[in-house]
Amino acid sequence: MSSNSPDERSLVLIKPDAVRRGLVGEVLSRFERKGLRIDAMAHRTMDAALADEHYAEHVDKAFYPPLKDFMTSGPLVALVLSGDQVIDVVRGLVGATDGRKAAAGTIRGDLSLSNRENLVHASDSTDSAKREIALWFPELG
Numbered sequence: 001m002s003s004n005s006p007d008e009r010s011l012v013l014i015k016p017d018a019v020r021r022g023l024v025g026e027v028l029s030r031f032e033r034k035g036l037r038i039d040a041m042a043h044r045t046m047d048a049a050l051a052d053e054h055y056a057e058h059v060d061k062a063f064y065p066p067l068k069d070f071m072t073s074g075p076l077v078a079l080v081l082s083g084d085q086v087i088d089v090v091r092g093l094v095g096a097t098d099g100r101k102a103a104a105g106t107i108r109g110d111l112s113l114s115n116r117e118n119l120v121h122a123s124d125s126t127d128s129a130k131r132e133i134a135l136w137f138p139e140l141g
């Protein structure tokens with residue numbers, strides 16, 4: 001990306017396990033200390049319809065029903081982050097899906113022992129970021 005390009009955006013969810021465990025500040029501070037900007041932030045509870053849309057690529061997978069139960073089980077914090085190469089940068093900060101295998105130093109590696117209750121969702125490409133931001137923050141479109 002050239003220095004003249006507008007910064008990328010990523011849709012991040014601080015999941016219900018992080019809210020229940022009092023880790024919202026810890027997770028947010030890692031993004032802030034990295035130098036990323038918070039363009040939007042909302043405390044919301046995902047309903048079943050939003051879960052099916054957000055996780056459209058996973059709805060047929062065996063892990064989806066318990067994932068949906070978990071993601072709709074309580075409030076979460078939805079964020080739009082921006083910054084240079086934010087999608088890859090955030091995925092690096094978050095770590096591998098399975099918290100048991102994620103590298104130490106990452107959010108999941110330091111704070112999660114689960115491949116479902118893994119604290120954070122982050123967009124995995126510019127296309128998914130666009131789609132997810134439109135779902136969660138249509139006013140930013």
Ligand code: CMP
Pocket residue numbers: 058063067097115116117118120121122
């Ligand atoms: P996320 O980044 O939100 O994208 C899909 C989510 O599904 C993932 O984080 C995990 O919470 C969950 N997930 C992915 N793979 C598995 C799995 N094998 N078993 C249980 N949950 C999973």
